[in-house]
Amino acid sequence: xxxxxxxxxxxxxxxxxxxxxxxxxxxxxxxxxxxxxxxxxxxxxxxxxxxxxxxxxxxxxxxxxxxxxxxxxxxxxxxxxxxxxxxxxxxxxxxxxxxxxxxxxxxxxxxxxxxxxxxxxxxxxxxxxxxxxxxxxx
Amino acid sequence: xxxxxxxxxxxxxxxxxxxxxxxxxxxxxxxxxxxxxxxxxxxxxxxxxxxxxxxxxxxxxxxxxxxxxxxxxxxxxxxxxxxxxxxxxxxxxxxxxxxxxxxxxxxxxxxxxxxxxxxxxxxxxxxxxxxxxxxxxxxxxxxxxxxxxxxxxxxxxxxxxxxxxxxxxxxxxxxxxxxxxxxxxxxxxxxxxxxxxxxxxxxxxxxxxxxxxxxxxxxxxxxxxxxxxxxxxxxxxxxxxxxxxxxxxxxxxxxxxxxxxxxxxxxxxxxxxxxxxxxxxxxxxxxxxxxxxxxxxxxxxxxxxxxxxxxxxxxxxxxxxxxxxxxxxxxxxxxxxxxxxxxxxxxxxxxxxxxxxxxxxxxxxxxxxxxxxxxxxxxxxxxxxxxxxxxxxxxxxxxxxxxxxxxxxxxxxxxxxxxxxxxxxxxxxxxxxxxxxxxxxxxxxxxxxxxxxxxxxxxxxxxxxxxxxxxxxxxxxxxxxxxxxxxxxxxxxxxxxxxxxxxxxxxxx
Numbered sequence: 001x002x003x004x005x006x007x008x009x010x011x012x013x014x015x016x017x018x019x020x021x022x023x024x025x026x027x028x029x030x031x032x033x034x035x036x037x038x039x040x041x042x043x044x045x046x047x048x049x050x051x052x053x054x055x056x057x058x059x060x061x062x063x064x065x066x067x068x069x070x071x072x073x074x075x076x077x078x079x080x081x082x083x084x085x086x087x088x089x090x091x092x093x094x095x096x097x098x099x100x101x102x103x104x105x106x107x108x109x110x111x112x113x114x115x116x117x118x119x120x121x122x123x124x125x126x127x128x129x130x131x132x133x134x135x136x137x138x
Numbered sequence: 139x140x141x142x143x144x145x146x147x148x149x150x151x152x153x154x155x156x157x158x159x160x161x162x163x164x165x166x167x168x169x170x171x172x173x174x175x176x177x178x179x180x181x182x183x184x185x186x187x188x189x190x191x192x193x194x195x196x197x198x199x200x201x202x203x204x205x206x207x208x209x210x211x212x213x214x215x216x217x218x219x220x221x222x223x224x225x226x227x228x229x230x231x232x233x234x235x236x237x238x239x240x241x242x243x244x245x246x247x248x249x250x251x252x253x254x255x256x257x258x259x260x261x262x263x264x265x266x267x268x269x270x271x272x273x274x275x276x277x278x279x280x281x282x283x284x285x286x287x288x289x290x291x292x293x294x295x296x297x298x299x300x301x302x303x304x305x306x307x308x309x310x311x312x313x314x315x316x317x318x319x320x321x322x323x324x325x326x327x328x329x330x331x332x333x334x335x336x337x338x339x340x341x342x343x344x345x346x347x348x349x350x351x352x353x354x355x356x357x358x359x360x361x362x363x364x365x366x367x368x369x370x371x372x373x374x375x376x377x378x379x380x381x382x383x384x385x386x387x388x389x390x391x392x393x394x395x396x397x398x399x400x401x402x403x404x405x406x407x408x409x410x411x412x413x414x415x416x417x418x419x420x421x422x423x424x425x426x427x428x429x430x431x432x433x434x435x436x437x438x439x440x441x442x443x444x445x446x447x448x449x450x451x452x453x454x455x456x457x458x459x460x461x462x463x464x465x466x467x468x469x470x471x472x473x474x475x476x477x478x479x480x481x482x483x484x485x486x487x488x489x490x491x492x493x494x495x496x497x498x499x500x501x502x503x504x505x506x507x508x509x510x511x512x513x514x515x516x517x518x519x520x521x522x523x524x525x526x527x528x529x530x531x532x533x534x535x536x537x538x539x540x541x542x543x544x545x546x547x548x549x550x551x552x553x554x555x556x557x558x559x560x561x562x563x564x565x566x567x568x569x570x571x572x573x574x575x576x577x578x579x580x581x582x583x584x585x586x587x588x589x590x591x592x593x594x595x596x597x598x599x600x601x602x603x604x605x606x607x608x609x610x611x612x613x614x615x616x617x618x619x620x621x622x623x624x625x626x627x628x629x630x631x632x633x634x635x636x637x638x639x640x641x642x643x644x645x646x647x
Binding site: 071072073074076079086089090091092093096 | 139141142144145149152153155156157158159160161162163198199200201202203208247250
């Protein structure tokens, strides 16, 4: 497959713009439309586009870890975010904890966000693994 | 502590799956992690079982959202027994998978998929929420598809596509039913549905939902007439995968049928009882006849899974305490025996070089221990006393006679006889007759470690079968407690929703 010159040159832009948007979607996701799943899909689409423009090897180099490992990290993060529930041993698993540190800006820290990041990584890993397998270059 | 124990059967395989996926490039380490996780899962499920036996039902609300809103995990006697047997199967197959072919399997991603499958199964056994059950079904389906096509052969992909297509149809029906249930009752929590269901005005629509659920769970459980995916795919899988599939996948469908139809549709027994009875009989007969006409060990065993599913449905069809106890005892016995037969079939192929009965022979002379290891589960499957299958069949048939369902009891007896015919056929052809001239050479010699990994699980499961057979009393008593728990709908509802359930659903017409 020979991608056109325009596509190849604009590839980095087409990778990083979706990644930034996906991060925005991830962060706003708790109370507004967005979240880990949607953000992950957008980020994965950026990576897939990069793979179409520059080839899969280049895309895998950008990702650094194999897609399965992204899933692994994501699952560990998501599962791990639930453990803080047991600060109170009678609480159900995945009871999320919130902290509002005393700062001039409103900064809600919470474990639900860690869960969302986990979902984000799992979605990126799964989608890229599936797409790369489907369009594998022999 | 109880809360941690309650989620452990889901968390342990989840973490194992994540860690082994992280170690994608290091199959050796993956295997060690996988084995450790399997041991941990078995220990956790046993601890959970002990908790339930001593302290009764365990209930947990995930994320501390109260019952009808959040997802409840509920472990009663039946669920605890199923979890413990899942833990045992996970351990046994994890060890068996270290036998011949382990390197190739692990490079193809066996470990993450295997633990994801175990997570799907344990999740389905524990959940108290209808939609969550659907999610666990999907987890199971995706993981099992990956496992099925592990070797990437043409045959496997063909079997895998049939498997996925037919199962997707089943889960689509499930999704339709979930939507309808929510429309009718305004809730998806099983206990809450059970509380509201008898008072719903539109009982006809609710019965339609029941039929939809029966179709989707029936497709999972491979009952007549929705069993075609099973013999089309199971014989293509590699042996450890076939063993875990045979042990657990269809039984999740059976478990879902038992759970939903004792809890939610118990008031509609006049409709579903006879329907399930007919399905049970047809499943028994079709499965055993299918097995009688085949001459490949894996295909014979696959058809016997179907036939045995019929026995497990008798309990829900009759809905008496004894009949349900029979189903519970039968499921537990069957999982052990069936997994063991598939493990033995893998060992037979390793020793004799083939799965086809025509090309096998003289295995008893060559490997008497293997012959014995085949006979124990095979005769147990056929229901020869004093093995575990005898007691399972005895309870099922006796409950049929007590409920005056004579046809059902007679069919169950006759099918037992035909099962014996199939098992004797394998014995005569593979073990007893002289080795045919055209017999293939065994694929390759195996090391001592591989031999231990293959035979230790087989012998362990033979031991479990003998224990259930010779020391039935505690197992039977446990089954009766489990059956009484299943029939005590009020107890289940109160345990999940608490004393004063949140009154939300009354607002819905």
